[in-house]
Amino acid sequence: MSDTPATDIPATDMGLVVVGAAGRMGQTLIRAIHTIPGARVIGAVERADSPHLGKDAGELAGTGRIGVPISADPLPVFARADGVLDFTTPASTVEFAGYAAQARIVHVIGTTGCSAEDNARIEAAARHATIVKSGNMSLGVNLLAVLVEQAARALDADDFDIEILEMHHKHKVDAPSGTALLLGEAAAAGRGIALAGNDVRVRDGHTGVRKVGSIGFASLRGGSVVGDHSVIVAGTGERITLSHHAEDRAIFARGAVKAALWARGRKPGLYSMRDVLGLS
Numbered sequence: 001m002s003d004t005p006a007t008d009i010p011a012t013d014m015g016l017v018v019v020g021a022a023g024r025m026g027q028t029l030i031r032a033i034h035t036i037p038g039a040r041v042i043g044a045v046e047r048a049d050s051p052h053l054g055k056d057a058g059e060l061a062g063t064g065r066i067g068v069p070i071s072a073d074p075l076p077v078f079a080r081a082d083g084v085l086d087f088t089t090p091a092s093t094v095e096f097a098g099y100a101a102q103a104r105i106v107h108v109i110g111t112t113g114c115s116a117e118d119n120a121r122i123e124a125a126a127r128h129a130t131i132v133k134s135g136n137m138s139l140g141v142n143l144l145a146v147l148v149e150q151a152a153r154a155l156d157a158d159d160f161d162i163e164i165l166e167m168h169h170k171h172k173v174d175a176p177s178g179t180a181l182l183l184g185e186a187a188a189a190g191r192g193i194a195l196a197g198n199d200v201r202v203r204d205g206h207t208g209v210r211k212v213g214s215i216g217f218a219s220l221r222g223g224s225v226v227g228d229h230s231v232i233v234a235g236t237g238e239r240i241t242l243s244h245h246a247e248d249r250a251i252f253a254r255g256a257v258k259a260a261l262w263a264r265g266r267k268p269g270l271y272s273m274r275d276v277l278g279l280s
């Protein structure tokens, strides 16, 4: 229950639940919501075995007490929420999408590493939930994707090879990153091809020469890197590099809150950050 007297809460504020509230993004989201007018944290969820259960979500995130204890039971908090911000794991996200559909609320999904089967289940949930899902919630990366699509369209596959390089912190568990795949999809769209079947995710040993028109990925992991992405368009005698460097997770959190506010009142469906930012 909130410590804030009910009279101080604007009736129009969007009540948000942060799942994975003790994680790197979870804590960043709690801090971001605190600074954004029109949204407030009304619930915080972690796993049943989390050492953070019962702690105040604001105190854990460093904003000071907000009167929202971290709980292990999503159902009662989803029932009184307008939306859920979810940066957790693929299996958890699929489960949360089902609960968001039951509650008919907004579900903003930043979780990466989802399989085709996970994505199919999320798409099914979007029949009843208003879902915004993106491998990267920042304005910069979504603008970069538009530029990559344009470059891929303008530069012929016979003359220019596209390679995507990403680097992240040592705790990241999935590769290529969701952003790298998003940028790969943009490059494929520019080329008028599907990414699936034209992607080269690993190279090792005697690979043979590069297949014309393929889109290559390379992943680096180390230290505390928040997220670096470069799309290299390599021709004979020249090379174009389009890059984005995330310096602070707040860019993802602000984008996620923006997505939730945008999605409020929209009909159920699966939307992207390009829809939210008007870049579609």
Ligand SMILES: NC(=O)C1=CN([C@@H]2O[C@H](COP(=O)(O)OP(=O)(O)OC[C@H]3O[C@@H](n4cnc5c(N)ncnc54)[C@H](OP(=O)(O)O)[C@@H]3O)[C@@H](O)[C@H]2O)C=CC1
Binding pocket: 019, 020, 021, 022, 023, 024, 025, 026, 045, 046, 047, 050, 087, 088, 089, 092, 109, 110, 111, 112, 113, 134, 135, 136, 137, 138, 178, 252
């Ligand atoms: N789209 C975007 O813009 C961005 C996406 N991401 C993605 O977000 C995800 C999370 O990243 P990050 O914050 O660094 O990871 P963390 O591991 O720091 O945080 C995830 C949190 O979610 C918790 N969690 C997992 N499953 C559940 C569950 N069923 N119920 C409640 N809590 C749960 C974890 O708990 P436990 O540790 O106990 O498992 C953990 O506290 C990744 O997939 C990452 O790639 C990250 C940044 C930006």
Ligand SMILES: O=C(O)C1=N[C@H](C(=O)O)C[C@H](O)C1
Binding pocket: 112, 135, 136, 168, 172, 176, 177, 178, 179, 180, 226, 227, 228, 246
């Ligand atoms: O795990 C992360 O940290 C990040 N994940 C997202 C991704 O997979 O692209 C977005 C961002 O790069 C940080």
